[in-house]
Amino acid sequence: MEGLKAKSPSDAFWTAPRPSQQQRYEKVIRATIDLAREGGYDAVQLRSVAQRSGVAMGTVYTYFQSRDNLVFRSxxxxxxRVAEDVAKNAGPDGFKDLEESVTILINRYRVEPGLLDAYIRSTLSTDPIVVEQRRTFDWGWWSEFHPSxxxxxxxxxxxAPRLLNDVFxxxxxxxxxxxxxxxxxxTRVxxxxxxxxxATSQSDV
Structure with a gap:
């Protein structure tokens, strides 16, 4: 991804296509997150995001091309960002600490179900951009920095992260x-x- 150089793994998801767009780009993402937090997928409309962020609707559309792409990327x-924060506080004790981290992450959605509603419903989109991004993103990126x-x-x-992603x-x-x-x-995760x-313990015997 072009734009600002990512300082951490999660920064790539917040990075605008060009450095000059960064401030407005982040405002759009934060406005989308806030609206989804308040009312789930249905609360996120391009016009509402533009009003909440103070960024022109044409500019919002230039960045994301569609409502579903905007919601999905946000x-x-x-x-x-949450997954990275959880990983920073995680221990190195294999499955035990992995379970604790995943539980904390999913429980964040339990506290703010509007965000989960927005995420899931955006992934069901037939928008070609979302479909392509959905193919290439899963929890596998956690394997790069999670200590457990x-x-x-x-x-x-x-x-493991990809399997957990599928179950989740x-x-x-x-x-x-x-x-x-x-x-x-x-419970399922x-x-x-x-x-x-x-299964791993039995294979080691």
Missing amino acids: MLAWNA LASLDPEVAAI YASSVRWAFGQIELSEIV QTVIRLMEQ
Whole structure:
């Protein structure tokens, strides 16, 4: 991604295409996050984002091209910043600390369900830009800096975040359609982590 040089992994999600756009770009992302926090996906409209951010609607559209792309990218920015903060305070104790970190991250969505609603519903978009970005983004980027993963076998450390992402996403879609409670998402992800730990322990015997 062109633009400002990222100082941390999450900065890439907040970086404007060009340095001269950075201040307005961040205002747009923060306004989108605030609106989603207040009312979920339905609360985020390009006109509302422009009004909240003080950035012209034409400029907002220039940055993101569509409402779904705006919502999706903004939710990734929020998620990435929170995930990085969680990782900074995590311990190096393999699956135990990984479970704790993932639980903290998902519980942030439980406190602010509007953000999860906005994220999930934007990922269901047929917008070609969102579809392409969805193909290339998952929790695998956590493997680059989360301390608990460093103590695991490299193959396990590489696949664990992606597997957890799939379970989290599938469960969140069911939540978005009213099929399960938010608490069930945490339970399912925790169960997968414990199963991976058991499978790894058995393979080492």
